[in-house]
Each structure stands twice: as structure tokens, then as C-alpha cells.
Amino acid sequence: MLKKTLIEAVRAGASEVQRFFNNDFKISYKEGVNNPVTEADHAAEKAIMAVIKNQYPDHYILSEEAGKIIQDSAYKWIIDPIDGTINFSKGIPLNCVSIGIEHNNEMIMGAVFNPHLNELFFAEKGKGAVLNEKAIAVSDEPSVLKSCLVTGFPYTYLDSPNGPLDVFDRLIRKGVPVRRLGSAAIDLCWVACGRFDGFYEHKLEAWDSSAGYLIVEEAGGKVTDLKGNKFSPYQHGIVATNGKIHEEMLRWINNEL
Secondary structure (H helix, E strand, O other): OHHHHHHHHHHHHHHHHHHHOOOOOOEEEOOOOOOEEEHHHHHHHHHHHHHHHHHOOOOEEEEOOOEEEOOOOOEEEEEEEEEOHHHHHOOOOOOEEEEEEEEOOEEEEEEEEEOOOOEEEEEEOOOOEEEOOEEOOOOOOOOHHHOOEEEOOOOOOOOOOOOHHHHHHHHHHOOOOEEOOOOHHHHHHHHHOOOOOEEEEOOOOHHHHHHHHHHHHHOOOEEEOOOOOEOOOOOOOEEEEOOOOHHHHHHHHOOOO
């Protein structure tokens, strides 16, 4: 029932995303630079929550726009109604709905759905990861120099030591292709299915990474923080790879080559 509700919720959110995409909608701005929220974000979030509350009214919810809906429950739903809002607002079809489920502080299930490409990624702890119900696996690339990587840039502390610009500069000066799609959840899923060999980012929130990092792990990849420690979606930095390049990626990021 939990999986069925998760898939129903992610599809309900995506239905709203499609309804508003390339149509007129209101845009407002949250605190910070280039931090928009659209009418579609709120509509998608409302649709997602309606599905969850119908089946599990006592579950805890953490959602990007609504914040915390605290319940005394072992289950927590972590929701990003539109990951890649700037892309969405500009009509760029690289955006998605992302929902992760925690049980007793452990991520047990996640789904990421890009309705524009009709790509639904799903993983359950210990049971592997799928794209449109077909099993996926990370790539076999053993070298960072031969990898295709993906990242994102926050709008703050870009110039900090070993920050986003330093790491990007080191990689591209060696000819490593580093892409920027504008949706961390999609970045993670594309590592999981082998399109990218690795992903790193310095500042994500729990709703950006909760579903995607489980999908990477269940596809055979490795996910840590920027120092190589156990990953938690409640801290900002992330490195997600096929596992084979992980230790080398950490050295690139921390300028230890």
C-alpha cells in the first residue's frame, strides 16, 4: 500500500506540473536570489498531500513549500513538488516531482517523476531501482578523467575554498565534461541509470536529495557527503557516483590530488 500511495502521489503532483507547463501561471519569490515559487508548485504540493493524507493521515510530512506538518509517526514523507522550478518557469522540460519516504529515520522508498519525458524512477530499500518498471544500474566507468559528471551551483558561497567554482574549474581544466541540468533529483536519477558517472553539489536541501540518493544506492552506486562520510539528506553537501570513481571524486573535490 505504501508503494502504491507513493506512485499515486507522485503522479498526482506531475499531473499539476503538466497542466501548468508552458501555460500562464503566477510566480512569486522566496527569500534569497533567484528562488522562485510558482502557482504550479503549490498546486502540485496540494495534490500530493491530498493523496498522502487520504491514505496516511497520521504520517509526518516535510515539503518544500508547506514546511513541516509534524505528526507523532515513524513515517516521514519528504516532498519536492517541483524540483527544477526555474527550468519549469522557463518552459525547460528538465523538472520533476520528487518524494522520499523515511521510516524510523531511514530512507526506505523514493520516486522521481519527470512527466515531460515520461520517466518515473523508483527505488525501495534493499529491492533495487527501476526506470518505468525496468531495472537500472550505474555505469562501469573507473576514471574521473573519462567520466561525464553533473553538478549544480548554489547562489551563495560560490568562492569558498573548494567551493563550487574551485571544483568546477579543476575538472573542466582537465577536460572533464561537467553538465548542469538545474534539477538535483534528475541529476541523481541520471547517475542511477548510468547517463552520468557522478554528481556533486555543495548545497542541497532534504527534499532535493531524499528520493534520488536512495535510487542511486539501490542502482548500485555510492552516496556520501563531500568528505566521504555517511550521507544524510539533512546536511547540504553530496557526492553520488557509480562507486568506481567515488574515492577519486572526493580527492578532486577536496583538492587532494
